Amino acid sequence: MAEAEAGGDDARCVRLSAERAQVLLADVDTVLFDCDGVLWRGETAVPGAPEALTALRARGKRLGFITNNSSKTREAYAEKLRRLAGPPAPKAYVLGSAALAAELEAVGVACVGVGPEPLQGDSPSAWLDAPLEPDVRAVVVGFDPHFSYMKLTKAVRYLQQPSCLLVGTNMDNRLPLENGRFIAGTGCLVRAVEMAAQRQADIIGKPSRFIFDCVSQEYGINPERTVMVGDRLDTDILLGVTCGLKTILTLTGVSTLGDVKSNQESDCMSKKKMVPDFYVDSIADLLPALQG
């Protein structure tokens, strides 16, 4: 009982011991995972992660994956865009990958702009005179390694039409790779477009609850019997708290215990919310609770 209470508001962010993990997992039907920084980093699995997933499945837990990167997520983006834009079939200027465009196309959103877009012309007015596609009704900003000033210029020109939507897939500032390395995240690109366009993007990914509502609707999830496992306080853990899930921070990715402490001590309510119920060094720490 004392252990179960340790996850309450009075003692947040306690280390998830094997005993506490057993109590927690008994109360849970569904385990939602973030992927980058939790299950893998770059191309490398977190040691013990595959075994932990297998053991959770063997215990009859339903597993879900809520990432700001996956194709599941892209379907959600497409769905949101369709809802926002309504008929007729919308066309989007996509700052993002071919995969994101393919998901959008699959649900009837025509996409333009994918791939490199070098500077056209040698003066500001030449850049502004580059042709635009007709009937673009949304600018969708995702992770775009071909992001360029020319793309920023075009995005802002589309957005001067007040009816043109600005959608960001997420606001992550970094994407963690192996060995503590990282690359700049989608949030950096969204922020640049927002600042130039003087508009705020509609963010679909975590921590927006839209993405949980999609999963929840499709799979019938009881928030009280669900735990969210993630490596970021400002996306994964905040999503869990917002949606009334139990939360576990794993330290293999972006956020640290120092970040948790700083949020706990903050006098800003929005920061105080970004504290998990439990933390683990790695999701491999769940294994002892799942053995025997």
Place this chain on the structure above:
Amino acid sequence: MAEAEAGGDDARCVRLSAERAQVLLADVDTVLFDCDGVLWRGETAVPGAPEALTALRARGKRLGFITNNSSKTREAYAEKLRRLAGPPAPKAYVLGSAALAAELEAVGVACVGVGPEPLQGDSPSAWLDAPLEPDVRAVVVGFDPHFSYMKLTKAVRYLQQPSCLLVGTNMDNRLPLENGRFIAGTGCLVRAVEMAAQRQADIIGKPSRFIFDCVSQEYGINPERTVMVGDRLDTDILLGVTCGLKTILTLTGVSTLGDVKSNQESDCMSKKKMVPDFYVDSIADLLPALQG
């Protein structure tokens, strides 16, 4: 007397009539101008601007130009960078124009990175393996039409060295051109780098008072007898207020009377400061006060 008082704190942002302009100019030795959106837009002079400058000079006023764009400004950037970095001669990774690099080189700051930088390799780890220049001690972000994700990646890699400085030339979100057109400003690029690097840039341009202190030191300016004329509340007018200058907003550029009203009504002190003493539709409005 009533007219002179109209510029006081109780009645800010009053239209600068010919009579008021005469009173104001009698109290002033130096007139500092922002350029883009004030004297010209894109390649086109604001009608009446050349005549107004000529008439001010004829009245014995000293004119100065404080822009987040000019070569004067670039000298100030270079000076600041030299002061910040100290000996030995620093090397900078420059997200900016060849002109900015030339100004930096002229004061002994070696520059790398100017020009296009396409994506190298086809995976995040390949991007991170692209070679870096040795001994880069600062990342300088200016207006860079060749801004790209690859440049963002390199900038962030240099900035992982805590001793590497992050310097932004300004935080302008837009650069005004002719006919109400505009392009994305340097601030959008600085913000993207700041967010990925989790660092705050040292901003040299307006509204940082560093730029006024440089001009003031070199030319011996008395703030009380100086007026700042600009088109942006958050740079030009804020600079003027911060440095104790008289301030005139001209409506040929970025900010509007609506923006002034919104700042006046804000309960945020930092916004309340961004209100000019006077406004004019265009600096051509100064001409009647200067005739005869």
